[in-house]
Amino acid sequence: MSAVLSSLFASSRWFWRGFKRGDWLWLWLAVVIASASVTLVEQLAQTVHKSMLTKAAESLSADLVLRSTRPIDPQWRQQAVEQGLETSYQISFTTMAMHSTEQDDEFQMVLLKGIEANYPLRGALSSERGLDFNQLNADQVLADPQLRGLLNVQPGQRLLLGRGEFEIADWLAGQDVFQATFSQFAPQVIMPLSVVQDLGLIGPGSRVNYELGLAGDLRALDAFAKILEQQNHAHWQIQSARAPTDDLERAMDTAWLFLDLSALATVLIAGLAILIASRFYLQRWTASMALMRAAGASNRQLTGLFALQLTYLALLGSVIGVLIGQGLFYLARPILSEYFVPLVIPGYGSAILIGLISGTLALWTFAWPAFRQATQVSPLRVLRQAENKTNVLVLIGVSLMLLIALMGLLLSNQLLVWAVPALFISAGLLYLLAKLLLIGLQRLQPYTQGWLRLAIAALARSPGLVTLQLISLGLVIFILVLMTFVRQDLLQSWQASLPQDAPNTFVMNIQPDQQPEFAALIAQFDIEADLVPMVRGRLIEVNQTPIHPQDQTENRARRLLEREANIAVLNQPPAYNKLTAQLDNALRQADMPFVSVEAEIAELFGLQLGDILTFDLIGQPFNYQITSFREVEWQSFRLNFFFVLEPQADRLLPVTYITNFRSDLSPEATSQLRRQLNQQLAGVLWVDAREMIAQIQLIMNQASMAVSILYLFTLVSSLIVIFTATRASQLGRIRSWLLLRTLGAQQSDIVKIGLTEFVLIGVLAGLFAANLGQITSLLIGHFWLGVSPQLNPTLWLVSIGASALLLLAIGWLTQRKPLTQTPKQLLQQLQADS
Amino acid sequence: MSVLQLKNVHYRVSSADDELAILKGCELNVEACESLAIVGRSGSGKSTLLALMAGLDTATEGEVHLLGENLTPMSEDQRARLRAKQVGFVFQNFQLMPGMNALENVMMPLELFGLPDARDRAEKALAQVGLSHRLHHTPQALSGGEQQRVAIARAIVTEPKILFADEPTGNLDETTAAQVQQLLFDLQQHTTLILVTHDRQFAKLCQRQVTLQHGVLEDGLV
Numbered sequence A: 001m002s003a004v005l006s007s008l009f010a011s012s013r014w015f016w017r018g019f020k021r022g023d024w025l026w027l028w029l030a031v032v033i034a035s036a037s038v039t040l041v042e043q044l045a046q047t048v049h050k051s052m053l054t055k056a057a058e059s060l061s062a063d064l065v066l067r068s069t070r071p072i073d074p075q076w077r078q079q080a081v082e083q084g085l086e087t088s089y090q091i092s093f094t095t096m097a098m099h100s101t102e103q104d105d106e107f108q109m110v111l112l113k114g115i116e117a118n119y120p121l122r123g124a125l126s127s128e129r130g131l132d133f134n135q136l137n138a139d140q141v142l143a144d145p146q147l148r149g150l151l152n153v154q155p156g157q158r159l160l161l162g163r164g165e166f167e168i169a170d171w172l173a174g175q176d177v178f179q180a181t182f183s184q185f186a187p188q189v190i191m192p193l194s195v196v197q198d199l200g201l202i203g204p205g206s207r208v209n210y211e212l213g214l215a216g217d218l219r220a221l222d223a224f225a226k227i228l229e230q231q232n233h234a235h236w237q238i239q240s241a242r243a244p245t246d247d248l249e250r251a252m253d254t255a256w257l258f259l260d261l262s263a264l265a266t267v268l269i270a271g272l273a274i275l276i277a278s279r280f281y282l283q284r285w286t287a288s289m290a291l292m293r294a295a296g297a298s299n300r301q302l303t304g305l306f307a308l309q310l311t312y313l314a315l316l317g318s319v320i321g322v323l324i325g326q327g328l329f330y331l332a333r334p335i336l337s338e339y340f341v342p343l344v345i346p347g348y349g350s351a352i353l354i355g356l357i358s359g360t361l362a363l364w365t366f367a368w369p370a371f372r373q374a375t376q377v378s379p380l381r382v383l384r385q386a387e388n389k390t391n392v393l394v395l396i397g398v399s400l401m402l403l404i405a406l407m408g409l410l411l412s413n414q415l416l417v418w419a420v421p422a423l424f425i426s427a428g429l430l431y432l433l434a435k436l437l438l439i440g441l442q443r444l445q446p447y448t449q450g451w452l453r454l455a456i457a458a459l460a461r462s463p464g465l466v467t468l469q470l471i472s473l474g475l476v477i478f479i480l481v482l483m484t485f486v487r488q489d490l491l492q493s494w495q496a497s498l499p500q501d502a503p504n505t506f507v508m509n510i511q512p513d514q515q516p517e518f519a520a521l522i523a524q525f526d527i528e529a530d531l532v533p534m535v536r537g538r539l540i541e542v543n544q545t546p547i548h549p550q551d552q553t554e555n556r557a558r559r560l561l562e563r564e565a566n567i568a569v570l571n572q573p574p575a576y577n578k579l580t581a582q583l584d585n586a587l588r589q590a591d592m593p594f595v596s597v598e599a600e601i602a603e604l605f606g607l608q609l610g611d612i613l614t615f616d617l618i619g620q621p622f623n624y625q626i627t628s629f630r631e632v633e634w635q636s637f638r639l640n641f642f643f644v645l646e647p648q649a650d651r652l653l654p655v656t657y658i659t660n661f662r663s664d665l666s667p668e669a670t671s672q673l674r675r676q677l678n679q680q681l682a683g684v685l686w687v688d689a690r691e692m693i694a695q696i697q698l699i700m701n702q703a704s705m706a707v708s709i710l711y712l713f714t715l716v717s718s719l720i721v722i723f724t725a726t727r728a729s730q731l732g733r734i735r736s737w738l739l740l741r742t743l744g745a746q747q748s749d750i751v752k753i754g755l756t757e758f759v760l761i762g763v764l765a766g767l768f769a770a771n772l773g774q775i776t777s778l779l780i781g782h783f784w785l786g787v788s789p790q791l792n793p794t795l796w797l798v799s800i801g802a803s804a805l806l807l808l809a810i811g812w813l814t815q816r817k818p819l820t821q822t823p824k825q826l827l828q829q830l831q832a833d834s
Numbered sequence B: 001m002s003v004l005q006l007k008n009v010h011y012r013v014s015s016a017d018d019e020l021a022i023l024k025g026c027e028l029n030v031e032a033c034e035s036l037a038i039v040g041r042s043g044s045g046k047s048t049l050l051a052l053m054a055g056l057d058t059a060t061e062g063e064v065h066l067l068g069e070n071l072t073p074m075s076e077d078q079r080a081r082l083r084a085k086q087v088g089f090v091f092q093n094f095q096l097m098p099g100m101n102a103l104e105n106v107m108m109p110l111e112l113f114g115l116p117d118a119r120d121r122a123e124k125a126l127a128q129v130g131l132s133h134r135l136h137h138t139p140q141a142l143s144g145g146e147q148q149r150v151a152i153a154r155a156i157v158t159e160p161k162i163l164f165a166d167e168p169t170g171n172l173d174e175t176t177a178a179q180v181q182q183l184l185f186d187l188q189q190h191t192t193l194i195l196v197t198h199d200r201q202f203a204k205l206c207q208r209q210v211t212l213q214h215g216v217l218e219d220g221l222v
């Protein structure tokens, strides 16, 4: 007991003294960086995630929605209530609203929505003047403010809907622009469910959406969702706030990936700093340990003492790191809350915990080899240079296990499966590569002269250390180069996907005979647009085999089969889609029209060129042969389709026209145009995406800022690693410079030799990084993008040049003093440090 | 009373293909408070012998009795415990803890075992070696002689029964060496001192001398 206590006291005292002296500085900094970055990224990711989920639930008005084209059997609601879930039932359909003025009757298609008193289960229904929906009179409704422009109505004025006449009590407020999807383009009018049912608007042929909204405990929801899915009703569609739209899911996945990877990159970089710094301390640690063992400390006691000190270091480093991480998050909060409304912070506990653990784990993972070697030292070392007998397996094995634990903490399972083997294989390759570079350098030496020769000799003297430096510097430079390219790429593709002149207005449901009139109308407003003919339909058979939604494992596939999709009818696929594969003409079936399929969908359903697809196009089956696959940029705001069908004279498809264009009209002009459209062209739908695009642009700007900040963070930690790496070989360098000076070298020679050593390391590390970068880009190109391998000379030039310059600068900055010292000063420094 | 006894001590090291015998049957008996010098040429095995006597290493054959206990069958931890209580060391290259100042270096063995009054005792020991004015200087700021005096203070601060010194003046100039030698003998009054050196003048200051030659100990200066 007293031994334990005295260890505790001694270790804390020694640690604190050493800490104040700056003994632990580099290790400590590395731990701080590791835990700060993990805390920040973790807190950011959780907050964004939670905010988006909340947002998604508010958009859905519930956590889970069962949507059906037929009335939903009340037993389901009953069951949900029994499971302890909140429920709310609503129906919606599009119908014509009429507004009578003295001169004229105006008509507008609206989405009429009947709701219950507890709607919405998530979020709130608010109006501009803050009216309470449940306090309204029976003849009062809330309406989308878009109607203001479309019908020239004001609150207090009346609307005719079916058999009923209603007063617009107020405009809806806080409408979600992202909700304006194509299924819900018409302005909403909201009234109580009981009132809607009395309007006489719902007949046998009307297309009504019935919705059961559910909210409550996550597990109960999941269980209930499973029951619903098992029913396999084709007319049912289950939508969860946790799996919002496909596009959003994909966009977010990429963002999570970048976050995960950047956290991992920073931790690994910090880890390398720890590895190098601990090697730098190893000499010191073994000397102290040997001395204490000679003084009578047992191996156990010393191990405990040392472990305690490292633990204090880990704690002190990660606590400060967590504080910095949370501080940065605090600074970022105002910016976040601008983009995420509502901003929901899911508590700080778990990010703090993960930050603490990963700082501690990073220290142990990378300091373990040095720790182990130091604690295994023989007391005989005080008398002579006895070699250490450490088990390499224990040395590396423990580090690897800790590393896997660390990665498990930071990466999702899915990524982990890839990352761990990749890491190990590349570690092995890196080692080989470093060895090869070093051997190459030694081979080169006989052909060199003067200070270059001496500099190479200096490097060749400590191959172990140089290998370590090469690997870590090379890795750091590689990660930097990679992140530079990825960041550029990401920003570019974001920018490209939303060009300044992206279309911002969609018009659909234009009947064939309305075409000329529509063209004439928009021409008056100086707008030109191509009309694309389309039908609504569903894929029902592949090669004469029926394909059912319930057989699909992927959500995406199921949803696509359940819903009617927009299918273009064109003589050839749009020019802005890139064709990825084309059917050989010889394989074309005669008198079978073609279909061109979007590439990802083709993959999803395992479609091949030449397959025959059967579509249900408004109740009738039609066959088409696949002749091409297309790549589609969904974020591009152009008109994109999963399927493009060849028009056939004998197939009388119920075609309507859709178009999109960029409109820079003023709000007044837009209202005027839309009103004219309403009066002249019944049934045509106008979707204004301007606000949505503005918001997306805002989010992208913010995302690019986040990416840049993370990039900067990595950059700073990399510089610290490089500094540590150069510190690690300080002693050896001073020793050799001293020797050279005593042998009569001039001071200017020493400067040349010293700096050449740095530049050499820089060139080698750059070469190393370029190799890695080239291999990575070849692999990505081959497996991911499917392009043929290409050598990238810029990559080589940039990484070698940058790394040589960087090391030259660092060499000059850190070595200026020893390089210009007299032999006596060098000797003193040497004695002091060894 | 005998504090140290060697009985037919052998030490062999085996390399890849052959075995090298360094000690070939050393016999020795040291009485309490005696001062003994072991001399011999460089490479004769003096440090090896010292390591065996102090319990830092174990003999290949034979017995080493330190303060009445047979070291040979002991585990490293048991020997460590014995060292902690009874043994002090002074080394040729001082072996101060890097980074720690003089006072901290001397306090180290006391703090390591949680002994009371570490600071007072360390200050006293440093006063004994005449370094009261340099308590807070780190090794870098001290001369060689001063560093060795700190090491001596550290060796005596635990009041060991027996003090081992391996060429304690080997790295010092003549004048400084003489001062350190004097200091060692001044402090040795109540302790056994076992000194390893190749400096015969230094050896003569001890009460008794033995010579290590060809792996065995012979009385006197050969």
Ligand SMILES: Nc1ncnc2c1ncn2[C@@H]1O[C@H](COP(=O)(O)OP(=O)(O)O)[C@@H](O)[C@H]1O
Pocket: A384, B013, B022, B040, B041, B042, B043, B044, B045, B046, B047, B048, B049
């Ligand atoms: N573990 C060992 N392995 C190989 N040789 C050793 C070992 N220990 C000592 N020696 C050798 O034994 C001889 C005696 O060494 P040492 O005791 O240090 O001599 P001294 O201190 O008298 O100069 C030296 O030649 C040394 O190289």
Ligand SMILES: [Mg+2]
Pocket: B046, B047, B048, B166
């Ligand atoms: Mg020796």
